[in-house]
Amino acid sequence: DAGVTQSPTHLIKTRGQQVTLRCSPKSGHDTVSWYQQALGQGPQFIFQYYEEEERQRGNFPDRFSGHQFPNYSSELNVNALLLGDSALYLCASSFGQLNEKLFFGSGTQLSVL
């Protein structure tokens, strides 16, 4: 039973560039959430995708966008990268109901130079 998989594991970009991160949820899960974790901080909610729609969004600018595909996998896109976007980006999958347990992937470490 495959867990949550993310790619790539590490990424280095320069300011102003665009990046796409990918996630495949745990088998049987239909919901994908994305979190940003800065060094020494807890994960911060970016948004959640369910049934190919953005169901809820956190306090992140429009530079952060996403997509969910019919097979439940998801992408996170960040445009016009800033130095402050450097962080660990975590994908979490779950069932679509409220209060469900989140299972995290191994994350993508993004460095913006």
Add this chain to the structure above:
Amino acid sequence: QKEVEQNSGPLSVPEGAIASLNCTYSDRGSQSFFWYRQYSGKSPELIMFIYSNGDKEDGRFTAQLNKASQYVSLLIRDSQPSDSATYLCAVATSGTYKYIFGTGTRLKVLA
């Protein structure tokens, strides 16, 4: 006031002792509470979840919830050096799909 608060630590305990980790939250309507363990450079791993007031035990771990006091705790019995990690408290905010995480408590178990 932060939505989910944890003492950042480090909390140092000797091997074999009980480690007690605490978390307070501000949303009185919160329904679900989770503890994640995160090793340095790794992603969070779910170790306990609790929905109702009282205690929930799983092996060496016990989660305690007191909704009246808006307080949730994690006890680790017979602590091992391998338990050394950051422990994140997460709260599912009422009526939303957003989970609020604390900044985590760093636990060090001394051999």
